[in-house]
Amino acid sequence: MHKYLFSLVFLTQSVVFAQTYKEKITEHRSAYKADFISNEHSPLKKADLKNLHFYEADSNYRIMAEVIPLKDQQPFKMPTYAGTTADYIRYAQLKFQLNGETVQLTLYRNLALAANPIYKNHLFLPFTDQTNGQDTYGGGRYLDLETTAIVDHKIEIDFNKAYNPYCAYSDGYRCPIPPEENDLSLEIKAGEKKYTGEKKKKDK
Numbered sequence: 001m002h003k004y005l006f007s008l009v010f011l012t013q014s015v016v017f018a019q020t021y022k023e024k025i026t027e028h029r030s031a032y033k034a035d036f037i038s039n040e041h042s043p044l045k046k047a048d049l050k051n052l053h054f055y056e057a058d059s060n061y062r063i064m065a066e067v068i069p070l071k072d073q074q075p076f077k078m079p080t081y082a083g084t085t086a087d088y089i090r091y092a093q094l095k096f097q098l099n100g101e102t103v104q105l106t107l108y109r110n111l112a113l114a115a116n117p118i119y120k121n122h123l124f125l126p127f128t129d130q131t132n133g134q135d136t137y138g139g140g141r142y143l144d145l146e147t148t149a150i151v152d153h154k155i156e157i158d159f160n161k162a163y164n165p166y167c168a169y170s171d172g173y174r175c176p177i178p179p180e181e182n183d184l185s186l187e188i189k190a191g192e193k194k195y196t197g198e199k200k201k202k203d204k
Contacts, residue, residue: 021057025160028160032163036048037049042166043173043200044197052195053193053194053196054191054193055160057160058160058190060099061158061160062159063096063097063098063156063157063159064154064156065096065154065155065156066154067092067107067155068092068093069092070093070106073089073090075087075088075111076088076090078176079176079177080174080176081165081173081175082167086110086174086176088109088110088176089108090107090108091106091107091108091123092106092107093106094106094107094157096157101186105125105184106179106182107123109123110122110124121146122146123145123146123147124145124176125142125143125145125157126141126177126179127140127141127142127162127182128140128141128182129183130184130185130186130188136188136191136192136193137165137168137194139165139167140178140182141163141164141165141188141191141192142162142164142165143161159190160190161191162188162192168194168195169197169199170199170200171201173202
């Protein structure tokens with residue numbers, strides 16, 4: 001009987017945790033959608049939000065990664081889909097296990113943003129994976145991280161928060177192209193999916 005009660009409590013706690021996590025992702029996505037409406041530079045309007053789609057929240061895609069700082073890195077120009085470039089620096093390497101595989105990604109820092117006190121802690125994690133062009137946008141997806149989230153050389157990466165660049169919805173935006181070193185050979189079935197609305201043209 002004691003073992004049964006222990007198992008029941010453990011199962012109940014697990015269900016509550018799963019629901020809580022799903023609720024957190026739902027809240028995150030609600031805020032994400034609201035930003036399209038409040039941001040004057042947004043390519044989408046309220047009527048377009050029905051064309052945004054996401055994978056079901058999956059805590060297996062929320063992982064802890066080892067952070068390996070990269071020293072003495074030279075700035076480089078990251079190409080964008082608009083044909084321009086933006087200045088970045090390779091900030092750190094991230095290593096973690098996902099779906100039984102060892103994964104490595106590079107974390108970047110935008111030099112222009114780093115000079116702005118508001119964004120001084122911002123880190124950029126662009127990536128491509130095997131869902132691109134099928135379930136997800138063909139140009140890859142992004143994650144935003146913060147230097148302050150690095151604790152004891154570890155950082156949490158939640159692919160459920162992976163989002164599309166504005167280029168997925170409209171032309172005329174300078175969206176960085178994920179570097180080849182961040183091209184994953186596995187499927188990341190988490191985060192934002194393909195936009196199903198008509199692609200827009202940005203007013204000049």
